[in-house]
Amino acid sequence: MVAFIVAVYNHILEMDHLSDLLLNRKYDEPAEIGIIRRFVSERYQASAEVKVLPDRIVITVAGAALASSLRSDMVEIQQLCQTTKDIVIIIR
Numbered sequence: 777m778v779a780f781i782v783a784v785y786n787h788i789l790e791m792d793h794l795s796d797l798l799l800n801r802k803y804d805e806p807a808e809i810g811i812i813r814r815f816v817s818e819r820y821q822a823s824a825e826v827k828v829l830p831d832r833i834v835i836t837v838a839g840a841a842l843a844s845s846l847r848s849d850m851v852e853i854q855q856l857c858q859t860t861k862d863i864v865i866i867i868r
Contacts, residue, residue: 808833808857815853820845825868832862843867 806828812835816824824846825836837843843865846853850863 808859811857812853815849815856816842816846819849828861832864833857833859834864834866836866836868838868840867 808828809826812826812833813824816822816835816837820842822837822839822842827834827836835846837846846865850865853863854860
């Protein structure tokens with residue numbers, strides 16, 4: 777029994793830890809995320825959360841005034857992102 781416990785313990789020590797795997801993983805975010813974040817930051821000095829889904833882009837902002845302004849910029853955002861996906865704006 778002791779030998780089994782030692783073998784399992786040694787195996788655990790040799791395995792990669794989940795945190796190590798996640799730290800070494802390279803995350804490639806879609807270009808649209810950076811473009812939209814930069815657009816909102818430069819034009820409105822605000823932050824935005826951006827999610828790219830298969831059929832749409834979801835932009836979450838903290839306020840109705842900013843959301844309204846972004847709604848009027850939707851065509852420009854689509855052109856900057858070079859996309860035909862629907863853009864959805866959510867107020868946090």
